[in-house]
Amino acid sequence: xxxxxxxxxxxxxxxxxxxxxxxxxxxxxxxxxxxxxxxxxxxxxxxxxxxxxxxxxxxxxxxxxxxxxxxxxxxxxxxxxxxxxxxxxxxxxxxxxxxxxxxxxxxxxxxxxxxxxxxxxxxxxxxxxxxxxxxxxxxxxxxxxxxxxxxxxxxxxxxxxxxxxxxxxxxxxxxxxxxxxxxxxxxxxxxxxxxxxxxxxxxxxxxxxxxxxxxxxxxxxxxxxxxxxxxxxxx
Amino acid sequence: xxxxxxxxxxxxxxxxxxxxxxxxxxxxxxxxxxxxxxxxxxxxxxxxxxxxxxxxxxxxxxxxxxxxxxxxxxxxxxxxxxxxxxxxxxxxxxxxxxxxxxxxxxxxxxxxxxxxxxxxxxxxxxxxxxxxxxxxxxxxxxxxxxxxxxxxxxxxxxxxxxxxxxxxxxx
Numbered sequence: 001x002x003x004x005x006x007x008x009x010x011x012x013x014x015x016x017x018x019x020x021x022x023x024x025x026x027x028x029x030x031x032x033x034x035x036x037x038x039x040x041x042x043x044x045x046x047x048x049x050x051x052x053x054x055x056x057x058x059x060x061x062x063x064x065x066x067x068x069x070x071x072x073x074x075x076x077x078x079x080x081x082x083x084x085x086x087x088x089x090x091x092x093x094x095x096x097x098x099x100x101x102x103x104x105x106x107x108x109x110x111x112x113x114x115x116x117x118x119x120x121x122x123x124x125x126x127x128x129x130x131x132x133x134x135x136x137x138x139x140x141x142x143x144x145x146x147x148x149x150x151x152x153x154x155x156x157x158x159x160x161x162x163x164x165x166x167x168x169x170x171x172x173x174x175x176x177x178x179x180x181x182x183x184x185x186x187x188x189x190x191x192x193x194x195x196x197x198x199x200x201x202x203x204x205x206x207x208x209x210x211x212x213x214x215x216x217x218x219x220x221x222x223x224x225x226x227x228x229x230x231x232x233x234x235x
Numbered sequence: 236x237x238x239x240x241x242x243x244x245x246x247x248x249x250x251x252x253x254x255x256x257x258x259x260x261x262x263x264x265x266x267x268x269x270x271x272x273x274x275x276x277x278x279x280x281x282x283x284x285x286x287x288x289x290x291x292x293x294x295x296x297x298x299x300x301x302x303x304x305x306x307x308x309x310x311x312x313x314x315x316x317x318x319x320x321x322x323x324x325x326x327x328x329x330x331x332x333x334x335x336x337x338x339x340x341x342x343x344x345x346x347x348x349x350x351x352x353x354x355x356x357x358x359x360x361x362x363x364x365x366x367x368x369x370x371x372x373x374x375x376x377x378x379x380x381x382x383x384x385x386x387x388x389x390x391x392x393x394x395x396x397x398x399x400x401x402x403x404x405x406x
Contacts, residue, residue, distance in 0.1 A: 012382040013357070013364065038386065045389070046358055048339035051259050053252045054269060061247045061276045068277055 006031060014038035107193030107200060109159045110179050110211050113166060114198045128154050136165050140182050140208055141234045148178070148226045162187065173218040178227055179211040207233040243280050246292055251276070253359055254296055260355050261304045263344045271307070275300040293360060294370055342392045350385035353378050 001009075001020050009021050014035060025032040054060075128151045134143055136154055153168040157179075164181035181187075189209045192201050200213035201220055210231070212224050254275060258268040278299050279286075286295055343351065356362040356370060364382070368375040 008379070008383050011386045012379040014386075041386070041390070042358065044335060044339060045343070045354075048336040048343060049256060049260065049355070049358055051256055051265075051340070053255045054265070057255060057269070057272070058247050058251045061251055061273060062244055064273050064277060065243060065280045068280065 007034070010035045010038055014042050106159045106162070106181070106188060106209075107190040107202065107211065108195075110177070110200055110213055111193065111195050111198050113157060113159070113179075114177055114200075114213050128152065133167065137180065137231075139163075140165065140180060142180065142208060143232050143234070144230045145232055146230045148230050149223065160187075169223070171214075171218075171223060173220075173222070174215045176212065176214040176218065176220070176223055178223070179213070180231075181209050181211075183208055203228075205233060239283055242289075243283060246279065246283075246296070247276060250293065250296055253293075254300055256359055257297065257355055258300055258304065260343065260351060260359075261301070261348075262307075267307070271300060271303050274303045274306075278303065294366075297356070297360070297370060338393075338396065339389075342389055342396070345392065346385055346388060350381050350388065353381045354385040357382060 150170045157166045162181050167178040189202050202211040212220050255272050258271040262268045353367050356367045364375050368378045
């Protein structure tokens with residue numbers, strides 16, 4: 001190997017394990033010196049290349065993907081055009097996309113939320129208990145005076161543009177959801193609604209509308225009874 | 236669905252730093268780099284099912300980030316300029332260098348893309364000559380020549396800079 005070839009090889013890769021290069025470097029201190037200096041140069045280059053990565057980039061990338069997923073879901077199921085977005089985004093990423101669409105059937109939106117409810121996680125690290133539910137219900141002027149069952153998640157969400165409380169329960173009829181939303185004048189809450197996976201029923205109180213949604217074939221009556229018995233609204 | 240989500244998040248946590256740095260050195264602009272990285276990971280999410288083996292995740296992501304960077308120029312085709320002919324606009328490369336790393340960063344940014352990219356793969360990702368050749372669809376000899384020229388040019392530029400500096404100090 002001539003001088004030029006030695007140079008070419010160590011410049012191309014100062015950490016080369018090439019045997020010929022090693023033999024020459026071992027015999028010739030000048031060449032060993034050149035190789036060492038290039039290794040040192042590589043260390044400096046590495047330091048220079050490692051520019052600072054923006055804070056929270058990983059969270060941003062996960063957030064972007066979740067928003068994209070939500071948009072895709074809306075395109076795939078055009079009958080949920082009004083699907084509002086308060087899908088539980090990653091823990092640590094908070095925020096709500098508010099859709100400004102009027103006259104959307106809230107029942108359908110509730111069904112859309114159901115599809116996510118299986119994967120939905122609580123926004124809060126605190127276990128869901130009566131105190132937590134009541135703290136969240138207080139915003140609507142409501143209180144639960146007795147338990148309505150095993151509530152796994154209690155999250156605020158938006159149905160159309162109305163902030164609602166979404167409770168996800170495990171019942172002997174499978175997972176069910178209760179949506180509590182303040183009464184609004186122009187709101188279209190159907191008494192009953194269904195798609196091929198879920199069905200739901202609603203009733204209106206003076207201050208709020210309540211929807212109970214369960215899987216196709218599940219009996220909603222027991223949970224509806226419990227909710228009706230337990231929930232009260234201040235005058 | 237949950238499993239796919241987990242795979243994606245693992246990918247993000249494992250590679251976002253190196254992919255960002257790669258994009259940074261392709262674009263030489265932190266803001267554009269961040270956009271390119273966001274597009275890269277969105278594409279990765281959309282085609283995550285195509286990634287069969289996690290071991291090839293790195294080269295898969297590099298392929299996507301390179302394509303996303305190329306897309307930028309397709310969009311800007313009307314400008315009809317080669318980015319390497321245009322001086323770098325980022326202030327980071329104009330500000331007076333604070334230390335040796337800053338100085339090197341200015342010089343790395345000046346390297347032509349053909350030399351810069353193999354060097355990035357070698358140093359940031361620890362790729363061998365063969366791996367770089369495969370990633371860039373070049374033959375290995377070409378890659379080794381470009382790596383040689385990359386370091387050679389950097390050394391030349393460094394020597395030039397320091398002689399200029401000496402000149403300024405003496406003058």
